[in-house]
Amino acid sequence: MDHLAELYRDYSDRADFLAVYIREAHPLDEWQMKSNVDQGVCYPQPQSLAQRVAIANDFTSRFQFPLPMGVDEMNDAANRAYAGWPERIYIIDEAGKIAYRGGLGPFNYRPEEARGWLQSRFGPARPASALNFR
Amino acid sequence: MAILLLTYSVLSHFMGGPRDVYGFLRYALPQWHRGDLKVGDRAPDARLVSLDGRSTFRIHDRLASRPLVLVFGSYT
Numbered sequence: 500m501d502h503l504a505e506l507y508r509d510y511s512d513r514a515d516f517l518a519v520y521i522r523e524a525h526p527l528d529e530w531q532m533k534s535n536v537d538q539g540v541c542y543p544q545p546q547s548l549a550q551r552v553a554i555a556n557d558f559t560s561r562f563q564f565p566l567p568m569g570v571d572e573m574n575d576a577a578n579r580a581y582a583g584w585p586e587r588i589y590i591i592d593e594a595g596k597i598a599y600r601g602g603l604g605p606f607n608y609r610p611e612e613a614r615g616w617l618q619s620r621f622g623p624a625r626p627a628s629a630l631n632f633r
Numbered sequence: 634m635a636i637l638l639l640t641y642s643v644l645s646h647f648m649g650g651p652r653d654v655y656g657f658l659r660y661a662l663p664q665w666h667r668g669d670l671k672v673g674d675r676a677p678d679a680r681l682v683s684l685d686g687r688s689t690f691r692i693h694d695r696l697a698s699r700p701l702v703l704v705f706g707s708y709t
Contacts (some may be wrong), residue, residue, distance in 0.1 A: 503704060505643040517695050518636075518704045519681060522664070526707035531658025533649070535709045542709065558708040560685065564703065569690065570683025576693065580677035582668025583705025585661075591701040595693070598700060600672055602705040603665065613702060620700065 501622035507565050510617045515588075518566040520555035520579040524585035544605030548573050588613045676703075 507516050525532045526544040535541060545551040548570070555570050571577040578584050586604030590613060591596060599616045602608060618624075644650040670677070678693040695701055 506702070514700045514702055515695055516702045516704070517692065519692075520704050521707055523707045523709050524661075529660040530653065532709065547684060549686060551689060552684065554654075554708050556684055565692055566694075568684055569682070570686075570704050572680060572682060577679035577681060578705065581670065581703070581705060582666040584664045584666070584707075586704075586706040588705075589670075589676070589703045591696060591703060593696075593698055593700065595676050595696050597670055597672050597674045597676055600670055603667060604706075605681060612672065617700075617702075 502614075504562075504565055504619070506610060506614055507613075510621065512625075514517070514607045514617060518564070519567040519577050519581075519583060520551065520558070520568055521583050522575060524576055532536075539632045542570045573591075590616055 502520070520548060523529070523542060523544050525535055525542045528543045531541070542554050545554060551570050551573070555568060558564060559568060581587065582603070586608045588599070588601035588608070588610060590599035592598040599613060601612060641651070641654060644654045648654055648657060676692070676696070678691050680689050680691050682689050692703070
């Protein structure tokens with residue numbers, strides 16, 4: 500997630516970003532992870548759109564998550580179209596074609612590959628100093 | 634039977650415990666799809682709900698003159 504925030508910081512002046520909040524990977528009523536319990540991140544699998552939206556909002560506010568976000572509807576249409584669960588990155592080019600298809604999380608989820616694509620397209624991230632020092 | 638038991642105990646050793654093997658098989662495996670999109674395919678569209686819980690937009694609405702980085706994920 501930090502990787503995503505950094506990617507957004509470095510390239511959102513040249514690319515658009517959209518995060519899609521999909522069905523929970525490890526809700527407490529399914530396969531819960533100890534790491535989530537330790538961090539107090541415990542939610543049942545949302546059964547309504549309102550519950551999904553509420554968790555998406557909790558997430559963005561807790562981490563000050565900078566990417567624009569949309570919530571997948573309860574029919575999981577976006578997730579099914581992209582096989583996004585549990586986490587996955589795509590890059591779509593200006594012609595509306597898949598330009599980068601990231602691997603399936605958690606094992607093949609690699610934000611650094613998406614950074615590599617952006618880097619080869621746009622060059623390295625611009626130095627932050629140019630923006631921050633006045 | 635013995636082989637099944639052995640597999641299950643090896644898996645629970647590596648996954649953290651017997652509950653994790655059950656969780657994986659019962660909840661993760663059925664959701665885990667490679668998908669058949671390939672580089673060069675037309676990007677599928679879908680309707681999404683904004684964080685206000687009311688308004689909707691489509692993924693294709695966000696396609697413009699720049700590449701779109703599309704990230705799927707959840708909180709847990």
